[in-house]
Amino acid sequence: MRRGSGIPEILSKKSVKEHLASSAFGNCADMNRSNLIVYVGTIMAMRFSAGVLSLGMMLTACGGGGVNSTPTPTPTPVVYNTVAELFAKPGDKSFQVSGVSWEGQLGVFQGGSHTFPFGDGFTIEFLDADNTYRVSIKGGATYDFTPSTLTMQSDDRVQYFLRSYPQQQSFEIAIPSVQNVPLSYTRFATLSVIEEQNYTYTNYYGAWGVPTRDMPKTGTATYDLALFGAATHDNVVLGLAKHSGGKLSANFASGAVTTDLSFSAEINGNVTLIGTLTGNATIASGTSGFGGTLSGSDGGSGVFGGGFFGPKAAEVGYTWWYDGPEMHSSQGTAAGPKH
DSSP states (O other): OOTTSOSOGGGSHHHHHHHHTOOOOOOSTTGGGTTTOOOOOOOOOOOOOOOOOOHHHHHHHHTTOSOOOOOOOOOOOOOOOOHHHHHHSSSOEEEEOEEEEEEEETTTEEEEEEEEOTTSSEEEEEEGGGTEEEEEETTSOEEEEOGGGEEEEOSSEEEEEEEETTEEEEEEEEOOEETTEEOSSEEEEEEEEEETTTTEEEEEEEEEESBOSSOOSSOEEEEEEEEEEEEEETTEEEEOSTTOEEEEEEETTTTEEEEEEEEEEEETTEEEEEEEEEEEEEEOTTSSEEEEEEEETTSOEEEEEEEEESTTSOEEEEEEEEEOSSSEEEEEEEEEEBO
């Protein structure tokens, strides 16, 4: 922010850039607050139309009149900026989010999970002049998270809290990393809305950033995933980031997406396998987003949703929610670069 304002420096234009380009991924120290802080990108399509030859040109070409056919123009390459580069530029920004949402009551239950595609869950705007994040729920409310609502900041994430009785709202932005290298085009965001009168809540948890606009139409790709999240196991909330991992495979011709996740955590000083998840999804036509279902080794079920980011699907990121007897009320993120 501006000098002398008393606002945390992380919210200045320079600090936003540094924050979004950070190389750390964080830890699970705050995951016991996951019911409050459980993490949009703009989709543009470029269309090219072929010129239509006149009847005279077609007849001349067929009759050998010496006129060569017009060569097909080379498509203009799609230009990408990283998230950090976007935030370094002046002006407001707008991002759509793809991910999962669920409802519940604090201390009682979680459920009602859904996936939402880009543009159908919530939208994030960054208001440059005010260093404010404006979060809008489709068909619902809009919340402004100003510098005065900042509650936590680190190299890889910021958290905000806003109370407007009878509601509380919390918002978090996080930067995923793989082997301590931050991803360039992928970010996560979380919005949690709590009704104070009965402590019911809705969480929106999604991936955003710079969605792929030149999605591959053929071939396959695999991604090694870094995981972040928490699960309740034997009535204890466990962080799942340090000892967990996963993979995602995409068939760009068919649009099929499959993912496998393996979760381990330290229990009594020993690294213990908590469970595994398998997911299947389909890339939404004309977009880089996807959403699907999860099944677990403990017989539970869940959902996951996210998208591909950067040039030619260079990165992938998604959020997930799962509930089973060994991994109760589990949620988290998965992200990684293409092989």
